[in-house]
Amino acid sequence: MTIHAKNFIAGEWVEAADLAPDVNPSNTGEVVGHFPRAAKADAERAIAAAKAAFPAWSRSTPQERHDILKRISDEILARKDELGAILSREEGKTLPEGIGEVVRAGQIFGFFSGECLRQAGDILASVRPGVGVEVTREPVGVIGLITPWNFPIAIPAWKIAPALAYGNCVVLKPADLVPATAHALSEIIAKAGLPAGVFNLVMGRGSVVGEALLASRDVSAISFTGSVGTGRKIAATCVASDPMKKVQLEMGGKNPLVVLDDADLKIAVEVAANGAFFSTGQRCTASSRLIVTDGIHDAFVAALVERMKGIVVDDALKAGTHIGPVVDQSQLDQDLNYIKIGKDEGATLAHGGEPVSRDNPGFYLTPALFTGVANTMRIAREEIFGPVAAVVRVKSYEEALAAANDTEFGLSAGICTTSLKYATHFKRNVEAGMVMVNLPTAGVDYHVPFGGRKGSSYGPREQGRYAAEFYTTVKTSYTLA
Ligand SMILES: NC(=O)C1=CN([C@@H]2O[C@H](COP(=O)(O)OP(=O)(O)OC[C@H]3O[C@@H](n4cnc5c(N)ncnc54)[C@H](OP(=O)(O)O)[C@@H]3O)[C@@H](O)[C@H]2O)C=CC1
Numbered sequence: 001m002t003i004h005a006k007n008f009i010a011g012e013w014v015e016a017a018d019l020a021p022d023v024n025p026s027n028t029g030e031v032v033g034h035f036p037r038a039a040k041a042d043a044e045r046a047i048a049a050a051k052a053a054f055p056a057w058s059r060s061t062p063q064e065r066h067d068i069l070k071r072i073s074d075e076i077l078a079r080k081d082e083l084g085a086i087l088s089r090e091e092g093k094t095l096p097e098g099i100g101e102v103v104r105a106g107q108i109f110g111f112f113s114g115e116c117l118r119q120a121g122d123i124l125a126s127v128r129p130g131v132g133v134e135v136t137r138e139p140v141g142v143i144g145l146i147t148p149w150n151f152p153i154a155i156p157a158w159k160i161a162p163a164l165a166y167g168n169c170v171v172l173k174p175a176d177l178v179p180a181t182a183h184a185l186s187e188i189i190a191k192a193g194l195p196a197g198v199f200n201l202v203m204g205r206g207s208v209v210g211e212a213l214l215a216s217r218d219v220s221a222i223s224f225t226g227s228v229g230t231g232r233k234i235a236a237t238c239v240a241s242d243p244m245k246k247v248q249l250e251m252g253g254k255n256p257l258v259v260l261d262d263a264d265l266k267i268a269v270e271v272a273a274n275g276a277f278f279s280t281g282q283r284c285t286a287s288s289r290l291i292v293t294d295g296i297h298d299a300f301v302a303a304l305v306e307r308m309k310g311i312v313v314d315d316a317l318k319a320g321t322h323i324g325p326v327v328d329q330s331q332l333d334q335d336l337n338y339i340k341i342g343k344d345e346g347a348t349l350a351h352g353g354e355p356v357s358r359d360n361p362g363f364y365l366t367p368a369l370f371t372g373v374a375n376t377m378r379i380a381r382e383e384i385f386g387p388v389a390a391v392v393r394v395k396s397y398e399e400a401l402a403a404a405n406d407t408e409f410g411l412s413a414g415i416c417t418t419s420l421k422y423a424t425h426f427k428r429n430v431e432a433g434m435v436m437v438n439l440p441t442a443g444v445d446y447h448v449p450f451g452g453r454k455g456s457s458y459g460p461r462e463q464g465r466y467a468a469e470f471y472t473t474v475k476t477s478y479t480l481a
Pocket residue numbers: 146147148149150173174175176177204205206207209210211214225226227228230231233234250251252253283284331334383384385
């Protein structure tokens with residue numbers, strides 16, 4: 001049975017004039033459902049509804065917000081298997097990964113239900129006699145959330161939950177490739193007790209719905225996760241808007257994993273395989289550069305290739321699959337093009353990188369490992385967003401750190417070492433927003449800040465208590481006693 005979905009605007013499920021099929025990347029003959037391609041007018045109605053709902057919602061009590069977010073959390077967690085299957089069917093990550101992501105989304109709503117009750121401000125003495133100062137946080141207004149396809153429920157969750165917790169109204173525009181998960185999440189949110197207009201779902205193209213959010217004077221802030229190109233365009237538009245919009249961007253990565261001579265080889269291989277290839281490498285935190293020192297290089301490459309031979313690439317929903325398909329034809333073309341670029345640049349394709357057939361037609365690609373990569377090559381500099389990793393050989397820790405930092409990105413970085421000295425130095429000196437020691441660069445906790453520096457991120461951090469920076473605005477009040 002396929003889903004025939006509607007948008008959720010002003011508390012009502014609304015038919016869209018246009019529908020588009022949502023195709024299963026593990027079996028392109030299967031249509032998951034038909035989902036709206038909304039028009040600009042739909043987005044404008046959602047923004048108007050959010051604007052109308054804002055005055056009352058922004059004054060709702062912490063208890064009211066807590067209870068609603070808690071209900072959302074509970075239902076997501078109770079339905080994790082069903083939601084995980086929808087997610088894996090339309091995005092292509094394996095079922096355990098899909099269910100894991102759903103659990104993470106439920107935990108995020110749970111975390112922010114608690115934050116509703118923990119909102120705080122400061123009461124300070126003024127530098128002037130007889131004057132008191134209060135520093136408080138207020139909601140921002142209507143927030144447009146533009147989300148990518150690679151985390152169809154966790155990323156919407158980590159934007160929607162803090163937005164609502166701090167008293168904002170929301171218009172969610174999910175990626176066109178993964179509407180079924182967004183729709184299922186929105187059904188849960190829709191019946192959790194929010195007043196009409198506080199949360200709106202508008203499915204459609206970025207060029208239509210996304211642009212309508214950017215063009216509206218009534219949208220006060222945009223939170224975006226996706227490509228660098230789209231992110232830069234969104235930031236420029238937000239700054240040029242009248243009034244200017246607050247903006248938060250999470251974009252690409254070319255995340256280094258440094259492997260030193262003194263690393264535990266087994267741990268290093270597992271960390272590299274997980275970080276580079278799991279979730280089909282379609283994570284902005286993926287370890288796409290493996291920077292390996294001379295003494296361990298050959299043993300590491302040999303052991304990683306052995307590990308890769310055991311990775312099963314197949315239907316995302318099939319038991320025993322380790323890596324599902326690439327999300328769609330255009331991403332597969334991008335991956336294959338970079339594999340060709342790597343070969344043309346003179347790197348050695350040590351293993352994988354071949355499109356493969358399975359029982360059903362899908363976008364299957366074996367994980368690819370390049371060796372002999374110079375950090376100047378395009379495969380070491382540009383985000384591929386697929387199961388493709390490049391090994392850069394270096395002579396020393398110092399050279400490894402320099403190579404790790406020689407990138408326009410700065411999201412996540414990792415090191416495998418048994419040396420406290422190098423681990424500590426790396427944590428202090430690597431230019432990244434998140435640093436992992438003997439852990440994969442991808443796969444982060446939900447209760448601590450997430451984000452990067454340089455070309456990877458812009459604006460305040462997401463997740464954990466740091467989310468308040470983006471989803472609230474600070475007010476400083478002075479009173480003469
Ligand atoms: N950092 C990350 O987590 C991610 C990085 N990427 C990178 O981006 C590449 C391309 O993926 P893609 O999905 O096209 O990424 P995009 O950045 O184009 O898409 C991300 C979101 O932005 C929307 N969008 C697109 N154009 C506009 C616009 N003009 N105004 C407002 N919103 C817009 C998209 O809508 P629509 O539904 O129409 O696509 C989608 O919801 C990948 O190969 C990968 O390298 C992709 C996804 C996540």
